[in-house]
Amino acid sequence: QSALTQPASVSGSPGQSITISCTGTSSDVGNYNLVSWYQHHPGKAPKLMIYEGTKRPSGVSDRFSGSKSGNTASLTISGLQAEDEADYYCCSYASSSTYVFGTGTKVTVL
């Protein structure tokens, strides 16, 4: 199972909106509404930001939103803040009851 494809880096100024793409195939992203997104500050535990493509866990800011079109899922961060600077990973359920993660995107707040 190949990793989902994400841009290596995305940057934006405080207050702006950015979008991170996550491209898979019809065997994973395109076939299931089971994409999750994680924020990871190095040295810390990853944090779930979005599950089932569009849903936010309790406590996650509504500045984070998820969507999907075909084989590509997206995470949008609106009103970018300094604390949003981190690595972000998408993850999809795939066939044969497995998961596949994305390659990861480093978000920089300028």
Next chain:
Amino acid sequence: EVQLVESGGGLVKPGGSLRLSCAASGFTFSSYTMNWVRQAPGKGLEWVSSISTRSSYIYYADSMKGRFTISRDNAKNSLYLQMNSLRDEDTAVYYCARDLGYSFGDGFDYWGQGTLVTVSS
């Protein structure tokens, strides 16, 4: 408060074995599917394995099949990962993660801080 605390990492030679543990607290451990996820140095996250609540369903990433064994002890609120025939490329921080719990595949809502496994001669 949900807590997941991994232990058992360390330095091991290629071909060697190691057993990781994850102690869970703050929730009903026996009600959740549990997972291992790893991150090699400078690399992204990689799913390793999942085990259902009563160990009836167990899944592995292809590169771990036949070498890694996931298990759990619900009486001890503990998750394990037995790793055999370790290779250099297994060097990573290994995280224990709880399944969100709505359905298999919906994601991981709590993670531990991870334990570092280094495979080197």
